Amino acid sequence: MNDPGEIVACPECDLLQHVPELSPGTKARCLRCGNTLASQASEPIDVPLALTLGAAVVFILANTQPLMGLSAVGRQASTTIPGGAYEMWQQGEMLTAAVVAFCAVVAPGAYILFMLTTLLAVRWPPAPHWVGELLRWAESMQPWSMLEVMILGILVALIKIAELATVEPGIGMYAVGGLVVLFTAIMITFDPREVWKRVEWTDDGAEVVR
């Protein structure tokens, strides 16, 4: 392969095109539909790894610390994220509770876990081919991780309840806010192509085009 860069098909419109070697901080877009084909970060593995480690710590805080507390007529109440899903379950809405738990706890947690393992494994190439499988799982978790939707939902709930009682945001609330920022930063700095370059091929079946 003397030619720097590679031939790719746009995942959104299938147009074949040559993507040149990119310098750090640049992006390549599809000629036809404008989809981003590739972007080059300066530290595509180490920076997302550091961010993911941070996210793991904040994730634990977000799920164990109270999101908000309420006091009304001398009564106190507070809830955490798993506590919210659990209350739904207790009230007989098991399926809804499962959807909430999945989008608010399981999907973000699994994303962090799979990304952490993937990023650690590719630091010492060649990475075994199961790393690719983990990355695939991480990417399939991504659309279902809805922390930013949840934080807006909590804010709306807070404002609704503020009519009836005194509510105070707790540590968990700030942790979720931090997690939203960290997740965005991971997605911006991470480049899956960098992982695929370092992963061992599983090698069966079709002929590959260079």
Next chain:
Amino acid sequence: MTATALTAARAGLVSCETCALLSRPVEAAEPGHCRRCGGKLEWRRHHSIQYTWALVVAAAICYIPANVLPVLNTTTLGSTDSDTIMGGVALLYNTGSWPLALVVLIASVMVPLGKLIALSYLLVSVQRGSIRNNHDRTRLYRLVEFIGRWSMLDVFVDTFTVALIQLQPLMSVEPGAGVLFFAAVVVLTMIAAESFDPRLIWDSGAIRRFDD
């Protein structure tokens, strides 16, 4: 440009949906698996149009009870009030927070309906082999993919309202049957958007066989 554009499929190549590696399958009928990442190779997403239609129809059916049935039942000193999604919007509006009422109205009522209409339009236009407005249709698809998750807003609002307001016997809030249907609409439309293959927009009527 569309008529002459060289796509991977036209060149006999399959792009891996996971790792983007291009492969030339030995058997066109059964492309097999990607050599690099082991992912299943497909010319176009499997039965994309049928699956997407099925999910859109299911979501449209759930959309009705989601809006008609109450999402929250509030018990205050023995008397019970039921709120539908629109009721919740009206409540927010009446208490003076109209920006929030607007956010909830857009996320809970307009976005799910808009998604159903947008996906139906994309499906019909692809089935009719349309070659017009490809750019706009691609942009519409991206918008549907991006915005879909925000409809889950009301489910989270209801969950945390229920979790906090358990001050028996003074006041308690219970979830209504509408929440489940509402969550179902969001999940079904998200899966529908994922099963729709945007490359079909760019395939002219002639290469529709990929969807079989």
